[in-house]
Amino acid sequence: MASKIYRLTVDSQASGQRIDQYVAGQIEDLSRGVVRKVIDLGGVHLAGRRIGRCSQAVRAGQSIEVYLDGRPLDKFSLLSEHVLFQDDYLLIIDKPPGIDFQPTHARFKGTLYDATLRFIESTAAGKGKVSLGMVQRLDRDTSGVTVFSIHQRAHRAMTRMFADRRVDKRYRTLVFGHLNEKEGEFRSLLARQHRTNLMKSVKKGGKEAITRYRVVEEFAESTLVEVELITGRSHQIRAHFSEAGHPLLGDTRYGGPAHISGYEIQRSMLHAFRLSFEHPVSHENLMFEAPLPEDMAGLLVRLAN
CATH class of the missing domain: 3.10.290.10 (RNA-binding S4 domain)
Structure with a gap:
């Protein structure tokens, strides 16, 4: 459809x-x-x-x-296998690819927000009204670690933590071609283009965006890269690598190829593999990792052979 x-x-x-x-x-x-x-x-x-x-x-x-x-009309539900951590204040999720993070015009039910709300309500019987805070967002195609605050005591602290850049966010992505430098940084002002709704670096009027990267492994036509997000602008990784001439595999909106080395790619190859921060209430240092999803792990194996 x-x-x-x-x-x-x-x-x-x-x-x-x-x-x-x-x-x-x-x-x-x-x-x-x-x-x-x-x-x-x-x-x-x-x-x-x-x-x-x-x-x-x-x-x-x-x-x-x-x-x-244009996507299947099945309703996504959050299962215990998606949950990396849960206490009275936080819920850490390994988000599958292909799931809208927040409600769109086309769907409310089946988004990650709705599925998380239903999951919390089902596990918080008798604990009063559920309070759910979105302190982070991942694109529909992006998989991996994400966090929700689920208690009033955690909302403001988590929001401030992300705003103050006290969260370590690491991604793994497959990009087209080979980067000249094995490690580097992209720094620009990003702004949304009204005509295309895409993010683009501009000389003035945008928001500061800083992306650091490290090459993990090179293949014939592509490269596996580890990315550290210093800021968290919309489409930041996608825009920066596209502008550098190395768009993400599968990210056709930003110029990425839909095929590589004879293999078809169904989505942007971007995975949030690690998230580290201080617990907003206990102040314990936390670190969570999510393994690569099946499609991305399988593509890596094929590219390596």
């Missing part, structure tokens, strides 16, 4: 119909069963508001937007 947006306006004859029935009748490409799944995920908006009930009645003149992101 391709990524699409459908916009409808309810006429007087359809007033009072169930929204799943109405949308399926208006859009030939979508069966009623598919529409129900999209509604459940949160991809149908009525009069500008996301709805969650298939039985919601529509009224004449109301606007309807149906957002499809």
Whole structure:
């Protein structure tokens, strides 16, 4: 299913119909069963508001937007195997690739935020209202270690820790080509380009972005690199390596190849493999690592042979 947006306006004859029935009748490409799944995920908006009930009645003149992101309509759920650490204040997760971190127009349910909220609610029975704080975000394709604060006592301290750059964030990525220097640093001002929504280095008006790297292993057409993020700007690693002429494998939006050495690449090869920081309440030094996901580990084996 391709990524699409459908916009409808309810006429007087359809007033009072169930929204799943109405949308399926208006859009030939979508069966009623598919529409129900999209509604459940949160991809149908009525009069500008996301709805969650298939039985919601529509009224004449109301606007309807149906957002499809082109991805499977299955709902991701967080399992115990994804959890690296949990206490009363923090939840550390090994995020799978291909999962939206936070809600989008196309889905609320099945995002990492929603899945984490449901997981916490299921494990905090009788402990009162759940408080979930997003102090870090990873791109949809990026896998690996990420942290949520799950208690009011932790939210502000974790936010300040990230803002003050007191968190050690390490990534592993496969980039195109061979870097001239085995170790180095990219430093620029990054700004979002309105036309493309991509991040780009600019001479003024952007936010400071600092990326350090170290070559781990070289292959015929690509290189495995360890990256230390000093700052945490959106798309920082992707933009910096692309501008250096070494885009991430699979990151087609930033010029990365979709094929390398005869192998097809389904996503950006970027993995957050280590996160180190001080516990916001106990002040214990913490360090978490996540192994490379199956697709990236498998590609490394193929490239090495």
